[in-house]
Amino acid sequence: MGSDTSSAHLLVQAAGLGKAYPSESSSKRRWRALARLLAGRRPSLGKPVLQGVGFEVRAGESVGIVGVNGAGKSTLLKMIAGVLEPSWGQLQVNGRVSALLELGAGFQPEQSGLENIYMKAALLGISKQQLRQKMDQILDFADIGEAIHRPVKQYSSGMVVRLGFAVVASLEPDLLITDEVLAVGDESFQRKCIAWLDKYLANGGTLLLVSHSTYQIRRLCQQALWLHEGHLHMAGDVDQVTQAYSSWHESQQSQDQEEEKSFDASTYQVKSFHLSVNKQQNPSEMALGETLCVELILHSPDGREPVAGVGVTRQDGTPIYGVATQHDNAHGEQIDTHTFRFRLRFSDFQLLPGQYLIHGHALDPEGVRLKDSVQSALTVTGKVRELGIYRLPHQWYV
Amino acid sequence: MNFSFFNQQLQREISGKHRGSSPLWILLQPLLLLAVYSFVFTQIFQARVPAGLDSGFVIYLALGYWPWSAFSESVLRNLSVINEHAALIRKVAIRRDTLVLARVCGVFILHGLGFLAVLLVLSIAGQSVLWQFLPVAIVLLLLLALLAVGFSLLFSAVQVIVPSISHMVQPAMLLMFFSTPILWAPSMLPEQYQSVVQLNPMAWWVGAMRELMLAGSWHWHLGGIIFLVALFMVPLLGYWVFHRLSPHFEDYL
Numbered sequence: 286m287g288s289d290t291s292s293a294h295l296l297v298q299a300a301g302l303g304k305a306y307p308s309e310s311s312s313k314r315r316w317r318a319l320a321r322l323l324a325g326r327r328p329s330l331g332k333p334v335l336q337g338v339g340f341e342v343r344a345g346e347s348v349g350i351v352g353v354n355g356a357g358k359s360t361l362l363k364m365i366a367g368v369l370e371p372s373w374g375q376l377q378v379n380g381r382v383s384a385l386l387e388l389g390a391g392f393q394p395e396q397s398g399l400e401n402i403y404m405k406a407a408l409l410g411i412s413k414q415q416l417r418q419k420m421d422q423i424l425d426f427a428d429i430g431e432a433i434h435r436p437v438k439q440y441s442s443g444m445v446v447r448l449g450f451a452v453v454a455s456l457e458p459d460l461l462i463t464d465e466v467l468a469v470g471d472e473s474f475q476r477k478c479i480a481w482l483d484k485y486l487a488n489g490g491t492l493l494l495v496s497h498s499t500y501q502i503r504r505l506c507q508q509a510l511w512l513h514e515g516h517l518h519m520a521g522d523v524d525q526v527t528q529a530y531s532s533w534h535e536s537q538q539s540q541d542q543e544e545e546k547s548f549d550a551s552t553y554q555v556k557s558f559h560l561s562v563n564k565q566q567n568p569s570e571m572a573l574g575e576t577l578c579v580e581l582i583l584h585s586p587d588g589r590e591p592v593a594g595v596g597v598t599r600q601d602g603t604p605i606y607g608v609a610t611q612h613d614n615a616h617g618e619q620i621d622t623h624t625f626r627f628r629l630r631f632s633d634f635q636l637l638p639g640q641y642l643i644h645g646h647a648l649d650p651e652g653v654r655l656k657d658s659v660q661s662a663l664t665v666t667g668k669v670r671e672l673g674i675y676r677l678p679h680q681w682y683v
Numbered sequence: 684m685n686f687s688f689f690n691q692q693l694q695r696e697i698s699g700k701h702r703g704s705s706p707l708w709i710l711l712q713p714l715l716l717l718a719v720y721s722f723v724f725t726q727i728f729q730a731r732v733p734a735g736l737d738s739g740f741v742i743y744l745a746l747g748y749w750p751w752s753a754f755s756e757s758v759l760r761n762l763s764v765i766n767e768h769a770a771l772i773r774k775v776a777i778r779r780d781t782l783v784l785a786r787v788c789g790v791f792i793l794h795g796l797g798f799l800a801v802l803l804v805l806s807i808a809g810q811s812v813l814w815q816f817l818p819v820a821i822v823l824l825l826l827l828a829l830l831a832v833g834f835s836l837l838f839s840a841v842q843v844i845v846p847s848i849s850h851m852v853q854p855a856m857l858l859m860f861f862s863t864p865i866l867w868a869p870s871m872l873p874e875q876y877q878s879v880v881q882l883n884p885m886a887w888w889v890g891a892m893r894e895l896m897l898a899g900s901w902h903w904h905l906g907g908i909i910f911l912v913a914l915f916m917v918p919l920l921g922y923w924v925f926h927r928l929s930p931h932f933e934d935y936l
Binding site for chain 1: 847930931
């Protein structure tokens with residue numbers, strides 16, 4: 286880590302930062318762009334992808350960046366990493382910066398993983414001797430076995446990220462920049478990375494993290510920036526920013542759903558689907574061990590009671606649990622001729638912290654055909670160090 | 684300048700791994716070329732060396748051809764050097780001129796070795812090579828490498844912004860090849876063209892190399908001044924253009 290980790294030490298200082306890519310592609314326009322660049326002027330630019338962004342990062346801080354696709358997150362990180370020139374504004378970056386931008390981390394696809402490690406170290410001015418001392422550590426962290434001798438172009442995306450992170454982790458940068466890298470590796474590797482990041486931050490390291498997972502950002506960062514359509518929409522404490530971002534997302538989602546779904550009275554339908562935790566309606570998150578209630582109101586075109594189903598999946602759709610009224614011989618409450626209400630309670634919800642989707646399904650009364658589905662995202666929070674997705678009831682005994 | 688990165692790139696260039704060929708060809712290829720040239724020019728065309736240089740045609744050709752190859756290959760192969768390393772440039776902050784410099788050095792080291800091998804073989808075969816002037820020849824090669832760095836920086840940077848430049852550089856290099864007395868001797872030219880050829884900086888260089896290694900003599904004339912001016916101006920221009928354009932590479936890759 287940096288020798289100077291006092292809170293006043295500025296690692297990144299950005300003011301009025303903006304970026305636009307050149308618009309021209311025809312040969313004639315490219316000659317004109319060349320002339321302008323040589324004259325020290327800006328070539329004609331397209332629509333800005335980033336505008337007027339200003340913020341500071343001090344040594345020891347960890348800053349998360351959230352925003353939808355195309356908000357300018359990667360562009361901002363690339364400028365800080367020094368691979369992209371800002372079109373406007375000032376940017377000052379101090380200290381040793383190590384960046385994992387998207388996939389690949391700048392690997393040479395034709396070369397083996399091992400050669401790429403040497404290459405990456407050379408880029409950062411680390412001698413072969415210093416690197417040899419760290420090699421075991423890197424190979425151990427990456428844990429890709431014999432594949433290290435194969436060209437990187439044959440690697441799976443997960444392996445590339447493993448290798449990239451392992452190299453970066455060994456270099457002990459003052460400022461670590463990562464862009465969505467944790468989303469690619471498998472679960473165990475993600476945990477390894479997060480454990481490493483915890484240690485890095487505890488030792489005074491500084492982190493800039495782009496992630497679509499607000500959970501990861503809250504887990505690792507104290508500060509957050511929310512970029513929206515190229516502007517800095519909100520900056521500050523991580524909880525405030527991510528909460529505002531999540532609720533904005535939900536309002537977008539419900540808008541989308543309303544637009545998308547037209548109610549079709551001729552079939553079994555989900556009329557409404559609500560989650561509640563501790564009387565709070567539609568929470569975006571809950572703590573491990575709280576009670577989750579699900580309310581599902583279904584429409585029946587013929588007045589027969591439909592089968593209601595509730596499922597829990599991971600964010601990527603991996604099923605965890607699913608149950609329908611017919612499994613338990615349960616019945617809903619008939620509100621009127623065509624409307625049935627079903628309520629389901631998960632007491633002591635023991636899914637480990639992470640992001641999940643809760644699904645509500647309407648099936649025909651025979652429970653054979655799935656007629657309609659809705660879903661709602663739910664983040665489970667809590668500080669636990671157990672692994673996996675579910676806390677199995679257990680006791681240690683002698 | 685990051686020397687470990689430079690070293691690493693240089694090793695890649697020399698090992699030829701990225702081109703998928705073995706380093707053995709570094710020495711074999713020039714010797715095979717030498718065999719072809721000596722057959723074609725001594726048996727078929729029966730080419731003659733100009734009066735004053737008491738040598739066979741093949742050594743006359745070799746002294747110009749290998750340095751020219753190093754120069755030409757440096758410039759041409761650097762046209763695509765930035766695009767070849769696009770993955771790296773997009774993701775890692777590096778000094779991009781290191782890529783150009785490493786390639787020129789790699790090419791000159793390889794061709795320099797080939798050049799030595801060819802001279803050695805010709806010398807063993809009975810040609811009189813003035814080996815005592817080898818250190819001066821190496822200095823001449825270094826100057827040529829510097830000129831190659833200048834052109835390479837210039838064209839590699841412009842090529843990123845205007846890719847069509849590569850279609851112009853290749854014929855230009857061919858024109859320069861034929862306007863340099865490599866396959867022919869200046870004395871074969873009609874009177875009025877002899878002074879025109881002197882405007883080509885390479886013409887003086889090739890002539891100087893031959894006079895040095897075959898006759899041990901050294902002549903300054905207008906061509907030498909032009910070479911020195913080019914040697915001063917082209918690297919400066921190349922460096923300036925490269926550093927004007929390199930911050931914007933990522934926008935155009």
